[in-house]
Amino acid sequence: MAEENGAAAQPQAQPQPQIKMQVLAQFIRDMSFENAVAQKGLNGGEVQPDIQVAVSLDARKRTQDHQFEVIQKFRVTSKNKANGETLFLLELDYGGVFHIEGVPDDQIHPFLMIECPRLLFPFIRRIVSDVTRDGGFPPLNIDTVDYLSLYRQELARRSQATAAAPQGQPN
Template identity: 70%
Template sequence: MAENGNGTPEAPAAQPPGQPKMQVLAQFVRDMSFENILAQKGLNAGEVVPEMTVQVSLDARKRAVEGQYEVITKFKVASTNKADGSSLFLLELDYGGIFAIDGVPNEQIHPFLLIECPRMLFPFVRRIVFDVTRDGGFPPVNLDTVDFLALYRNELVRRAEAQKAQSSIV
């Protein structure tokens, strides 16, 4: 033991709690659909003023192997003609990852799965959306960064309000 300068032994420093560890074991496209509605109508992109909407949802589940989880990010990217609201294209992408996670307390695993894991997957989703829209004959869509923490918090608020509304009905 070391001394603290006045001749008394110093207690050993407390070890910091284990740092969370995450390993991406696999990434995959679970489902993808791209509908080029503009081409089906026989129009070209120069005849429209596009407007874009992006919807994001997440799903996570524990796998049979201890410490492994599957996280699915679901993106729906729709483009419509601003002038008349007609659809130009629709891209739906379910992109997943399998993660080995250690050192995360049980009460923190849910937010970890729905915030940190999607952050790891997002650059790959962005690239797929960019390539598919470009290859589909449109200017490539470069998705803005998604704030998964805000998305998670908004979902918690939405669920709390739904639960409150449900309890006031009863």
């Protein structure tokens, strides 16, 4: 028993701070759906949809302590493979307000750009599915977004942009 107490008295590694995250709010900031088929009066004949999904992220600190806002922008374009005509265009800006504590300052940016969007994604998928169905198309269940890969791509893009910038020029 004395050995157990002695072992407990030895200095141990600094414990990691407990991360606390709470979603305070979720909201649609902006949304647009354009049904080009109905607008142009195209016939519903030979349609082979080619769907492209573009995602961009933005995050910012709010004035309240430990609060952050994360915005995901989705642009979903469906074109007919046969002739390149646009079938529909959906643009969705979806946001979340998060209360986050215990994340080290050097890790807050990746946390905001990876973990927070992961929590919001199922709601975005549902909105896209409902809007495309209500817009006259089969419901579109978009594939899960790999936010870690997206984050790494953005870091690589920024690194290349910095390397390509002329030396000696003020930023």
